[in-house]
Amino acid sequence: MNRLRIAFSSLVLIALIFSCSEQPVCGCVFPESPLKGDWNLTKITYGLTQKTVTPAEAGYTETISFVNGSFKQSRNGIPVQTSAYTYAFPNGGISDGLIYYQTDTTQQSFRLSENKLFLSERSPRGVAIADGATYEYSR
Template sequence: MPPPESPFVGDWNLTRITYGLTQKSVTPAEAGYTESLSFLNGKYRQTRNGIPVQTSDYSAVYPGSSSSEGLIYFRADSTQQSFRLAGSKLILSERGPRGAVIADGSTYEYSR
């Protein structure tokens, strides 16, 4: 039996970037690019300015008792990214190597 689908399944569009050290928030227009993510059936796709930039198989783990927070593991490059669902927002941390903790990394906020 396959594992249940992640709670963030679907398409997401970047709405805000908050830089780690300065905590300055910018919109995609201010950052100079648009970005969308798609999570479906264990497949991930990232598109920037309408051009696909990365695809990968992914899996999610939920270390706590809630499925609204956890880690996404990307098979293509052996990286991980923490996530948090807050209402209709998906908030992702800076992506990094598996097992690493990135201090003062940026966060990326997406909406459906």
């Protein structure tokens, strides 16, 4: 009887060891960030006038990157800003959300549509800018 208990306990212990993995305890699978990757500025639409300009007309190129919780912004190939970031979808869904930047404690609303990323002007957390520009990026 004692050997049976030892054998059973050993099997349970072995099963526990091999069942351990890197997945969360809840068994949830978290999707990859929809922002992940490099994005190139394709146009800017100004709020009040609704005038649209290209990066060439604005006088600069811009690339932004979202990788593993880190944000990087480069203009004309020169890094100008980096920050840790998080994002949320406060109204549900997976296309309209908010990005929260840690370095300067700002937020920026975003919309994803047809492989394009639309970003509003950055603002202090909890503040919305009614007439700011919209920046359109593509991969």
